[in-house]
Amino acid sequence: MFTHLKNIDTAFKHIKVFSIVLIGANIFITCFVCYINSKTVARAQQTVHILYNGKVLEALASDRKSNLPVELRDHIKTFHEDFFNLSPDDQAIQANISKALYLADESAKHQYDNLKESGYFNNLISANISQRIKVDSTSLEGNQFPYSFTCYATEKLIRASSTVTRKLVTRGEVRDMQQQTDNNPHGFLIQHWQVLTNRDTTIKH
Template sequence: MFKQLKNIDSAFQHIKKFSIAFLIGNVLVVCFGIYKFCEVIYRERQTIHILYNGKVLEAFASDKKSNLGVELRDHIKTFHQYFFNLNPDDKAIRATVTKALYLADQSAKKEYDNLRESGYYNNLISANISQEIEVDSIKLDLNQLPYVFTCYATQKLVRSSSTVMRKLVTQGTVRELKEQTDNNPHGFLIQRWETLVNTDIAAKAEGR
């Protein structure tokens, strides 16, 4: 009888251990399933489907900070292109410079006003000069806020008789805005912008 009771107690202990192990196993499986489900949901949220030329393409969204340097350089480059790529037409100049002013603070507006008051834009129009800019490089410091940059570029002033090349160096800082807009898609604002160097490099007569 005692042996039978002992066997029953031993069997109960085995069943108890098996039940606990089974329960723990189920909990682990459920937790793993929840983890994988959340991982799939996150991956799906990072996936963007784009319709291009009648085809559905898959793209992946990325964190803004992972591309911070790229976005800052593009913002700075875009600003300089809007500000310095000019055609000899007052309406066109106003349109492109206005786009640039959305990307910077009052320091850019001040520079624009100074150029207008000095007759710079009128000279471009009267002499039928087109102005183009090529951004060569942008030095950027991401270790401090606001971000400090120096932009190195080459200006080209095209006249009917000659082309003048100019060296342009500007500097300023960039801070992040809370929102992105159609006029400022990167959500940055250039501050304390100033021109350090703007000197002629060479002049080339047309047709030579």
């Protein structure tokens, strides 16, 4: 009788151990499946499908942080092109300056007001001068907002009789507005902007 009870007790212990192992295995498999599922969902969220010429192309979306220097430089470049690419037409000048002022704070508006008061834009119109800029390079400083930058560019004033080339250097900071709009697609704002150098280098007749 005691042997029979001992066998029952041993069998119960075996069943108990087997049950614990089975429950542990189920928990492990469930956790593993959840992990694989979360990784799959994350990869799927990074996949972007683009319709191009009637064909569906697959692209990977990148983290904004990894692309931040590119976005900052593009914002700075766009601002300078809008501010300095000017045609001898008052409406065209106003349109470009308006786009530029969405990308910067009152420091850019102050620079614009100074140029306007000095008659700079009127001189462009009266002399039929087209002004064009090419951003050569932009250096970024720091590792957090606001990022300091220095922009190096070549500016050309083109008229029928001559072309004046200027060296332009500006400096400022860029802060994150935490909001993107149609007028400011990157969601950055240039602040404390100032022109360090804007001098003639060559005159071609």
